[in-house]
Amino acid sequence: MLQLAFIRNNKEKVVEALKKKNFKDLELIEKIIEADDNRKNLQFQSDEKLAQRNTASKDIGALLAQGKKEEAEAKKQEVSALKASIDEISGKLAETEALLEGLLLRLPNLPNDLVPTGLTAEDNEVVRTHGDIPKLYEGAVPHWDLITKYDLVDFQTGVKITGSGFALYKGRGAKLQRALIQYFLDYNIAAGYTEYVPPHVVNYASAFGTGQLPDKEGQMYHMALDDLYLIPTAEVPITNIYRDEIIPAAELPKKMTAYTPCFRREAGSFGKDVRGLNRVHQFDKVEIVCITHAAESYAVLEQMVEHVERLIQSLNLPYRILRLCGGDMGFASAMTYDFEVYSTAQERWLEVSSVSNFETFQTNRMKIRTKDENGKSQLLHTLNGSSLALPRILASLLENNQTEKGIIIPEVLRPYFGADIIS
RNA sequence: GGAGACUUGUCCGAGUGGUUGAAGGAGCACGCCUGGAAAGUGUGUAUACCUCCAAAGGGUAUCGAGGGUUCGAAUCCCUCAGUCUCCGCCA
DSSP, rough: OHHHHHHHHHHHHHHHHHHHHTTTTEEEHHHHHHHHHHHHHHHHHHHHHHHHHHHHHHHHHHHHTTTTTTEEEHHHHHHHHHHHHHHHHHHHHHHHHHHHHHHHTTTOOOOOOTTTOSSGGGGOOEEEESSSSOOOTTOOOOOHHHHHHTOEHHHHHHHTTTTOEOOOOOOOOHHHHHHHHHHHHHHHHHHTTTEEEEEEEEOOHHHHHHTOOTGGGGGGGGEETTTTTEOOOOOOHHHHGTTTOOOOOHHHHHEEEEEEEOOOOOOOOGGGGTTTTSSOEEEEEEEEEEEEGGGGHHHHHHHHHHHHHHHHHHTOOEEEEEEEETTTTOTTTEEEEEEEETTTTTTEEEEEEEEEEEEEEHHHTTTEEETTTTSSEEEEEEEEEEEEEEHHHHHHHHHHBOOOEEEEHHHHHHHHHHHHHEE
């Protein structure tokens, strides 16, 4: 959620930035300012009436203490008369506040100046490409065949247990998955991130805080009986650790990491994109989240990109880094880098990480602040990224490392996996 | 799941209808004291919004959350959430 004061003071800038994000409803800005004017006006009226009531009530107390009953009664009548207009104004005020909030929630975050102009994934900027695409042997196959061949993941039984898009990892497949998680977490911890195991289920306020609600309601699994949501990413519980908190400047930046399963309904997805491990309803992911001073957030974003990049390099996977264009970015993000690894047998890039700076978009909703040197509270910036999403890493790793003898396990994983090949 | 107790500021803790945004204490900050420190002592120490060019000042709201009663609610009533104790169930 954008800050009202910023919108009011930078109207033209906001409109220009929204155009870059391919946001059409530009009249919204005027509507917001109008609603805010109304709100201020109503609040002023309401405050005035309430102040009248408060002083009168105090007078009544004083009169009663002096035993002046009749005067007190007269005052009571006076205040009673005030009540109707107080109710009317505060009703209007509440309405206007709700309207304003509703309008503000429709505004996406503004893209950073560095974000390229563009509408679709075609317009994303390739920042760099790294690693050689391996030449596979003649009988090389996509990962969905490899997992069957080596008995690593069983989709049919996943369907039986739950439904399509739920995978049953098995034997060496399960262990490889666990090895990756362990390796990723250790790597993050070594870089100064604090590990958490958060709840995998969150309430409305948490899902609202990071921006999943109200807009993306259909993307999350909702448990109606308890009104709770399965997390679509660890970002949600982890960022919400500091919801409604003022973090002392000395404790910044906060660097957190967590492994969690992620649950996504993926309504509307179909076709070859969803084949095998490419897109599933439940997947494992190790996430990193940072909370920083506004002035440092872009430096932190670059650090996070470098951090994720070294992790992918350590697995010897060919990858490229994209800076998403305005039209392809998420609603809440000010700048996003996507990491894609090459899936050699499928001959396509698979997104395995998305690293974003949300600036104050989330902290404004969550009221995550710090105190500046003047003692004034300032919204902090939040950032997060995957390090990494497991299924597509697994897919790419299986496809790129397949040989006639079996699948070669990258060196860094061998201590965790306990073997150097799956044969 | 059943019964009961509880939820106040950074923390502890007082407060059962009337200048209580909230006693007292601790912590913290600044000053005095000191060669320096401790002790002592003085002052200050929430958040949001409105008013204002800004500052100062003023106003409003907030005592778990939401609603209600009342001229007036931290205090009374209702709903919900959480914490603790006992019972039940259970990995």
